[in-house]
Amino acid sequence: MSGSASKSTTKPTSAEAKPVHSVAPVVHGAPAHEGKSASPVTGKADSMTQADAHNHSIRTENVSLWYGNFQALKNVTINIRQGIITGLIGPSGCGKTTLLRSFNRINERYGNVTTTGEIRVLGKNIYDDDVSLSELRKSVGMVFQRPNPLPISVYENVMFGLRVHSRRREISRQQSDEHVEHALQEVKLWDAVKDRLKKKATLLTLEQQQKLCIARLLPLKPRVILMDEPCSALDAEGIEKVEEMIGNLREKYTVVIVTHNMAQARRATDECIYMLLGEIVEHADTSQLFLNPQKKETEMYIEGRYG
Numbered sequence: 001m002s003g004s005a006s007k008s009t010t011k012p013t014s015a016e017a018k019p020v021h022s023v024a025p026v027v028h029g030a031p032a033h034e035g036k037s038a039s040p041v042t043g044k045a046d047s048m049t050q051a052d053a054h055n056h057s058i059r060t061e062n063v064s065l066w067y068g069n070f071q072a073l074k075n076v077t078i079n080i081r082q083g084i085i086t087g088l089i090g091p092s093g094c095g096k097t098t099l100l101r102s103f104n105r106i107n108e109r110y111g112n113v114t115t116t117g118e119i120r121v122l123g124k125n126i127y128d129d130d131v132s133l134s135e136l137r138k139s140v141g142m143v144f145q146r147p148n149p150l151p152i153s154v155y156e157n158v159m160f161g162l163r164v165h166s167r168r169r170e171i172s173r174q175q176s177d178e179h180v181e182h183a184l185q186e187v188k189l190w191d192a193v194k195d196r197l198k199k200k201a202t203l204l205t206l207e208q209q210q211k212l213c214i215a216r217l218l219p220l221k222p223r224v225i226l227m228d229e230p231c232s233a234l235d236a237e238g239i240e241k242v243e244e245m246i247g248n249l250r251e252k253y254t255v256v257i258v259t260h261n262m263a264q265a266r267r268a269t270d271e272c273i274y275m276l277l278g279e280i281v282e283h284a285d286t287s288q289l290f291l292n293p294q295k296k297e298t299e300m301y302i303e304g305r306y307g
Helices: 047-053 096-102 106-110 133-139 154-164 173-186 206-220 236-248 262-268 286-291 296-302
Strands: 056-067 070-081 085-089 113-121 140-143 224-228 254-258 271-276 279-285
Touching (some): 056 254, 070 254, 070 279, 085 096, 085 262, 096 106, 096 254, 106 113, 133 140, 140 206, 154 173, 154 206, 236 262, 262 286, 271 286, 271 296, 279 286
Parallel strands (some): 085 254, 085 271, 224 254
Antiparallel strands (some): 056 070, 056 113, 271 279
């Protein structure tokens, strides 16, 4: 099984086979190449991109993606700045979630996916032959629409990812305790659960479960956190608390969030990218995009004329 391929130099047409980055389904956390030492995404970036990697956590160039014969992304070129919260907005089916999942190659889990173009995370092309998918997904964590805590204790949920990526007995009990407390403190959940760490995580409220899912990423020391509508299953109070927590992640992490909630996009993001039919229409500071959009399509969407 091959988990990576070289960059395509031509765009496929409907009449020809789509080149490169076409992969079989992969198991989350499996290395890109079995039996071969693989470098993490945080390994050396190309010399031309090392300096730029300090300013932009994610860069894409002419990225197109197909599910079978359906083209979901069309020549997407964007630069996502480090240490801010960037929102992906647009009507349903515009490619927001597909683009988000491209940043750590989760799309490949669904099979029959073809990607062309280039995606650089922290200065490294994530389709280089030496990229390990497990290391990529440690550096680029993912939070889904509905909270998905494991049916084990709160404590073991936080430690789950780190245990998977560590040798047996490599982590002492003291280290585990420190990891758990630090992660739960960072997502503003420690005070609520510090006396219930051995209780099942599925007994927490939805808001607490979503915070726990974010905390589960933190012991792995990610640099980028991807969030696919993380508040869609929450009530108003839960949304407020999770948004506040996400805001606290600013600067330490690069956060990319998909949302259909325009009010949330205005409140919780620093920059917004508006997508339509698989293409980037506009990318600007959030205040500028909402108050003075440069594209007619953007204006129509944020005014609620369609979407």
